[in-house]
Amino acid sequence: MTAPAELLDRLRAIVGPAHVIVDERLEDYEHDGTFLQHALTAAVLPNRTEEVAEVVRLCAATQTPITSRGAGSGLVGGPVPLSGGIVLSLERFTELEIDSANLMAVAGAGVINGDLDAAAAEHGLMYPPDPASKLISTIGGNVACNSGGPHCLKYGLTADYVVGMTVVLADGSVLELGGRLRKRSSGYRMMQLFVGSEGTLGIVTQVIVKLVPRPRHHATAMVGFATIEDAADAVRRVLQSGHFPAALEMLNRATLEIVGHLLPAGFRNDHEAVLVIEQDGNDPDQVLEQLAGMVEILDGIDNRVAQSEAEREGIWKARRHLGHAMVELRQNVFSEDIGVPISKVPEMVHRFQALAEKHNLRMPVVAHAGDGNLHPTLLFEEEQRHLVGPVAAQIFRDAVELGGTVSAEHGLGALKRDFAALEHSAEEIGWWRRLKDLYDPLGILNPHKIFPEQPADDHFLDNQPGWGRKLAGGRDRAEVAT
Ligand SMILES: Cc1cc2nc3c(=O)[nH]c(=O)nc-3n(C[C@H](O)[C@H](O)[C@H](O)COP(=O)(O)OP(=O)(O)OC[C@H]3O[C@@H](n4cnc5c(N)ncnc54)[C@H](O)[C@@H]3O)c2cc1C
Numbered sequence: 001m002t003a004p005a006e007l008l009d010r011l012r013a014i015v016g017p018a019h020v021i022v023d024e025r026l027e028d029y030e031h032d033g034t035f036l037q038h039a040l041t042a043a044v045l046p047n048r049t050e051e052v053a054e055v056v057r058l059c060a061a062t063q064t065p066i067t068s069r070g071a072g073s074g075l076v077g078g079p080v081p082l083s084g085g086i087v088l089s090l091e092r093f094t095e096l097e098i099d100s101a102n103l104m105a106v107a108g109a110g111v112i113n114g115d116l117d118a119a120a121a122e123h124g125l126m127y128p129p130d131p132a133s134k135l136i137s138t139i140g141g142n143v144a145c146n147s148g149g150p151h152c153l154k155y156g157l158t159a160d161y162v163v164g165m166t167v168v169l170a171d172g173s174v175l176e177l178g179g180r181l182r183k184r185s186s187g188y189r190m191m192q193l194f195v196g197s198e199g200t201l202g203i204v205t206q207v208i209v210k211l212v213p214r215p216r217h218h219a220t221a222m223v224g225f226a227t228i229e230d231a232a233d234a235v236r237r238v239l240q241s242g243h244f245p246a247a248l249e250m251l252n253r254a255t256l257e258i259v260g261h262l263l264p265a266g267f268r269n270d271h272e273a274v275l276v277i278e279q280d281g282n283d284p285d286q287v288l289e290q291l292a293g294m295v296e297i298l299d300g301i302d303n304r305v306a307q308s309e310a311e312r313e314g315i316w317k318a319r320r321h322l323g324h325a326m327v328e329l330r331q332n333v334f335s336e337d338i339g340v341p342i343s344k345v346p347e348m349v350h351r352f353q354a355l356a357e358k359h360n361l362r363m364p365v366v367a368h369a370g371d372g373n374l375h376p377t378l379l380f381e382e383e384q385r386h387l388v389g390p391v392a393a394q395i396f397r398d399a400v401e402l403g404g405t406v407s408a409e410h411g412l413g414a415l416k417r418d419f420a421a422l423e424h425s426a427e428e429i430g431w432w433r434r435l436k437d438l439y440d441p442l443g444i445l446n447p448h449k450i451f452p453e454q455p456a457d458d459h460f461l462d463n464q465p466g467w468g469r470k471l472a473g474g475r476d477r478a479e480v481a482t
Contacts, residue, residue, distance in 0.1 A: 103125060
């Protein structure tokens with residue numbers, strides 16, 4: 001590797017001295033939303049694709065590792081520079097065009113998801129993928145992780161919206177893929193390879209995403225159930241009924257114990273499960289009628305249809321409050337994002353409960369129930385820290401045993417890379433390696449991510465300094481969740 005001083009001079013010549021960070025601000029680029037942290041030589045902040053390409057060519061010539069970074073809100077250590085080298089931050093790629101004639105947005109990789117959606121709203125349009133981090137995470141990071149959120153049940157994930165991208169490859173060449181087209185069936189869908197690749201195959205500098213007409217009305221209800229099975233069966237009935245809700249979320253009893261005070265007045269907080277169901281559309285009467293129809297099909301023992309925007313907000317606040325509550329409780333937390341076939345949701349929740357009881361841990365669960373995507377959160381005291389690794393590992397094994405995935409939203413990154421082999425065959429991972437070798441023969445793009453390096457075992461979280469760290473700039477993770 002070229003001596004750092006010379007490397008830094010050459011980086012400064014490409015992006016300008018102000019955009020090569022080597023001072024105390026470097027700490028912000030050492031970590032993401034997890035406890036993982038690693039030192040680096042410099043954070044480099046280009047703002048043109050050609051600058052990125054030049055930086056990459058320099059790094060290839062000097063064998064300097066490059067870790068791409070959006071907002072650093074990742075939850076699996078993805079943007080942590082585990083081999084040192086440089087962090088290439090896309091934060092200055094903030095150009096945004098709403099192309100309302102074609103129902104498209106052309107966004108620099110550093111555009112914040114919520115800003116994109118807000119700009120689309122000014123044209124009566126919507127960008128649906130809505131991670132809870134939408135107010136801080138970037139579209140480049142969303143593409144790299146194939147992020148999702150509550151409204152992905154009806155509208156689909158990030159991958160379903162990306163129709164074009166500019167990507168810088170590991171040799172510094174620039175690939176323009178796709179365009180402002182909603183349909184195309186000519187040739188390989190190469191850009192999909194970069195979606196979910198977590199910065200290991202190329203650096204995305206710009207994306208073109210589809211937009212959809214923005215629904216003008218929403219109606220939301222909360223429905224309580226005596227058992228998890230009843231709630232899961234209700235989810236199945238609704239999805240098979242011909243209705244298609246905009247969101248269908250589940251909270252278990254352990255969650256209600258924490259957010260119960262936020263439930264609508266008179267709504268019981270001792271249910272085993274609660275579903276939050278939402279419908280959207282343009283005709284307010286029709287939207288309400290459809291929601292009422294779904295609430296009837298759900299057939300819970302308690303229900304509340306929001307009668308005003310304030311009540312609707314109240315229901316969503318209860319759904320989203322868990323993270324904030326944990327900040328208030330000053331609890332140690334570790335959250336996961338496994339997914340299972342929707343028919344296996346009750347079995348998975350029972351396995352969570354059995355694990356929690358066995359180890360005397362609190363484990364609230366919120367789920368995108370219509371997608372089978374569950375977020376169990378381990379709350380633990382300092383003396384229980386040693387239990388977190390084994391419990392999390394068991395959760396991953398259980399999810400895979402039930403036909404699921406170790407990650408439905410956050411990716412593998414560094415934290416879960418060793419569990420990839422539980423879910424994906426050796427043959428499949430062999431093909432991943434061939435693709436990686438083809439796109440990045442020197443292995444300089446985001447090393448030590450995605451690919452398993454050790455056997456998956458219970459000790460993968462041992463000897464880590466802390467859990468649930470603050471995000472860059474000192475912001476608390478939970479406080480930024482929408
Ligand atoms: C409070 C909170 C709530 C969250 N809720 C959700 C949720 O509901 N759903 C969900 O899916 N995720 C959620 N996340 C996780 C996280 O916000 C997402 O993974 C998000 O997409 C990361 O975006 P980012 O800009 O912060 O990317 P970063 O964290 O900076 O990077 C994430 C990964 O993408 C790579 N990368 C970033 N930008 C680029 C680029 N331009 N080109 C190539 N690779 C790149 C990085 O190398 C890294 O591997 C949440 C996180 C927090 C802190």
